[in-house]
Amino acid sequence: KSRSAESSMKALLVLISTACAASALQLQARPPAPRTRLRVLAAPRLAESAEPESTPATPEPLTISDEQIAAAARAASEPGADPFAGFETAEPPREEEPFDPRIILYVSLPALVLGAQLFFTFSRDMLAGDQVGPAVMDAM
Numbered sequence: 001k002s003r004s005a006e007s008s009m010k011a012l013l014v015l016i017s018t019a020c021a022a023s024a025l026q027l028q029a030r031p032p033a034p035r036t037r038l039r040v041l042a043a044p045r046l047a048e049s050a051e052p053e054s055t056p057a058t059p060e061p062l063t064i065s066d067e068q069i070a071a072a073a074r075a076a077s078e079p080g081a082d083p084f085a086g087f088e089t090a091e092p093p094r095e096e097e098p099f100d101p102r103i104i105l106y107v108s109l110p111a112l113v114l115g116a117q118l119f120f121t122f123s124r125d126m127l128a129g130d131q132v133g134p135a136v137m138d139a140m
Contacts, residue, residue, distance in 0.1 A: 075081060
């Protein structure tokens, strides 16, 4: 009789815990958002002002003579000439980092684990059926 009482207590405990978990997962109902707010959010907005501004002055076009172009081409074609002279580069050149020997461990350890997994996965395929025998799944 104690066994049936124990199993009924377990069933009651499972039922209560399931009900508590289900009630914790319920979504709270919210009132719907007002319609006017949705219309305001969906209304198109212009990025430009309503009043026309004065037209900005256009810059004068830059004119370069043929002699200036030829001089720049000669200067750029000289050996050792820096093509970016006079311009700032986006990022300064970085210093070379020394070789870190830990990278060998970081790469070889996962490779060894993968190799072991593949070996033990396919090792049963290499053996004959008499040596392997049937796979016993219900050992427990």
